Amino acid sequence: MEVHADHEYYRRNLALYGAEYPIPDFPTDRAVRRIPIAGKGRLWIGRSLAGRHRVPPEIDLALDPGVSHRHGLLQQQDDGSLVLIAQATANGTFMNGACDEVELGRPIELQDGDRIHLGVWTTITVRTAPR
Template identity: 45%
Template structure:
């Protein structure tokens, strides 16, 4: 059975049926194709967009991600009519940690939450906000980098996205993270790659103890 460059076994020899990565037998791209949904370059004829999981093969799975957001990364999250700006507050949430530990495996009971860490207030200055941890191989950090002390070990490197909508509100997309993403203390995580609408003041829970609250300025 063919093995893709990321180590998955696949019955297909063009794109990996597990991750959508181009197999070694597939023809190399002549030029980088941009995702028509979010503008992310297509990686080696991968089936799915790395940014928003748009399906290049079936041309499905689009979510409302403005292409200009990646082409102009320093642009403020403001509309042409002076839409309000937003801020994400990142904090160590002891109540969320307690809920996580209540459903954890016995081998995880030795984990602990930092006793104190100052809140981080991050202006949302792009229309696509990445949430995760810094890649050790490339050193490239996400916009909301949870790799800084105290590092939350339950957060995936590419955990989730915040995507600003045309009406200036936000949607949350879990990128298939290992431990999932919940909102406002819900027991069940949101579905991976399915946009979840957010409101002013909503709480996003990721990892073991991290809560991110988005607020309209």
């Protein structure tokens, strides 16, 4: 998995919601984080909450204020494939630049190169093969 602050996704959110909601400035640290998934079984995507005694998600997107505590779940299947299961969130989960939200609770099989958009600026790119 590659997690990064996506300027194009941020600009889209700014254009759609900037007049209604205060959207924070785009982060200056835009380094790509690589997160291995092989053999992990499942990984929660979310945002740790400061001062709360909850276990932080395995993919912690605490710097993106639009990400929910439990935003989604990546689950490795018995055959090695990977699925995304979107959770109920305030801001939704989107795939591959689409404007329609991912259906909640329905496993979506992921392919190499798929992009998961969430929060204000975060994109997670699926990497099933080494790069």
